[in-house]
Amino acid sequence: MATMLYRDAVLQTLHAEMERDESVVVLGEDLVGGMGTAGGPEAIGGIWGTSVGLFDKFGKDRVIDTPISECAIVGAAGGLALAGKRPVAELMFADFIGVSLDQIWNQIGKFRYMFGGKSKCPAVIRMAYGAGFNAAAQHSQSVHQMLSGMPGLKVVMPSTPADVKGLFTQAIRDDDPVIFLEHKALYGVEGEVPDGEHLVPFGHARLSRAGEDVTIVATGMMVGMAEAAADSLAEEGIGCDVLDLRTTSPMDEEAILDSVEVTGRLVVVDEAPARCGLARDVSALVSELAFASLKAPPQAVTPPHTPIPFARELESAYLPSPDKIVAAVQKTLNWR
Numbered sequence: 001m002a003t004m005l006y007r008d009a010v011l012q013t014l015h016a017e018m019e020r021d022e023s024v025v026v027l028g029e030d031l032v033g034g035m036g037t038a039g040g041p042e043a044i045g046g047i048w049g050t051s052v053g054l055f056d057k058f059g060k061d062r063v064i065d066t067p068i069s070e071c072a073i074v075g076a077a078g079g080l081a082l083a084g085k086r087p088v089a090e091l092m093f094a095d096f097i098g099v100s101l102d103q104i105w106n107q108i109g110k111f112r113y114m115f116g117g118k119s120k121c122p123a124v125i126r127m128a129y130g131a132g133f134n135a136a137a138q139h140s141q142s143v144h145q146m147l148s149g150m151p152g153l154k155v156v157m158p159s160t161p162a163d164v165k166g167l168f169t170q171a172i173r174d175d176d177p178v179i180f181l182e183h184k185a186l187y188g189v190e191g192e193v194p195d196g197e198h199l200v201p202f203g204h205a206r207l208s209r210a211g212e213d214v215t216i217v218a219t220g221m222m223v224g225m226a227e228a229a230a231d232s233l234a235e236e237g238i239g240c241d242v243l244d245l246r247t248t249s250p251m252d253e254e255a256i257l258d259s260v261e262v263t264g265r266l267v268v269v270d271e272a273p274a275r276c277g278l279a280r281d282v283s284a285l286v287s288e289l290a291f292a293s294l295k296a297p298p299q300a301v302t303p304p305h306t307p308i309p310f311a312r313e314l315e316s317a318y319l320p321s322p323d324k325i326v327a328a329v330q331k332t333l334n335w336r
Contacts, residue, residue, distance in 0.1 A: 028090030094129035109152030137307035166200030203250035211239020229325035264295035296335035
């Protein structure tokens with residue numbers, strides 16, 4: 001296995017899939033060198049450095065700089081997908097998705113259903129999401145709860161470089177539209193990545209820690225925090241199942257329910273506020289379908305229902321943390 005950064009797993013998967021399939025094209029802002037430039041040595045590969053070298057290798061017909069218009073980027077991706085291409089569109093920040101919601105929600109998410117299955121829309125929309133960079137309320141949000149509630153979309157949230165490769169490869173080859181969410185704070189995380197072809201099917205959670213006392217469910221950057229909390233609790237003799245959902249739509253309900261049937265306790269960690277969010281969704285699922293197994297009420301570790309603060313100290317207080325997860329686990333264990 002090779003060891004690489006999360007960011008490099010994105011880039012290498014793009015290179016591999018574009019080389020394998022000529023129908024794969026990428027489009028977005030500053031992927032080459034910015035509008036009006038020739039690319040080449042100027043090519044910055046996007047602000048996150050996840051498309052470096054693509055222009056030199058695959059040319060202007062497959063690596064396309066776009067105007068600063070999310071609705072144009074996503075709309076073009078939908079049209080390309082209907083025309084037989086496999087577009088990978090990049091939005092710099094997930095927060096900007098609101099500009100393209102009609103194209104995502106009312107168009108690409110519904111094409112296949114409304115055309116009676118006679119068409120397909122294999123578009124991937126990549127977005128950088130999440131807090132931790134003091135980028136304030138308009139550049140730090142987690143939008144998966146909104147997108148996961150839209151039928152017709154598949155929503156992917158890899159937490160490791162290995163899953164980036166496996167899930168991104170699966171996303172590009174999928175015949176349905178996929179929202180691929182990359183946490184900004186994970187781009188510099190290093191990990192082992194399988195050599196050769198590697199695909200991870202959607203809807204299959206990953207068990208990253210095993211224990212019989214409490215089930216902890218998390219996604220994205222929250223997985224690392226859940227693992228840190230589980231490791232700390234293990235030193236006290238408390239065993240936790242840590243489930244990395246990987247995808248929130250489809251969601252691996254079976255893995256969650258199977259784990260809770262053993263542990264009898266649930267803690268859900270999410271970077272989005274709880275109102276109408278993933279934490280409440282998972283808690284409701286378990287309360288409805290595994291109520292008899294519960295030994296304590298499910299606990300949610302989420303930010304408050306407020307915009308994300310800019311100040312470093314306030315942002316830190318806003319976000320979940322390993323200590324907050326430990327406190328939630330202990331609350332379920334001590335419930336009377």
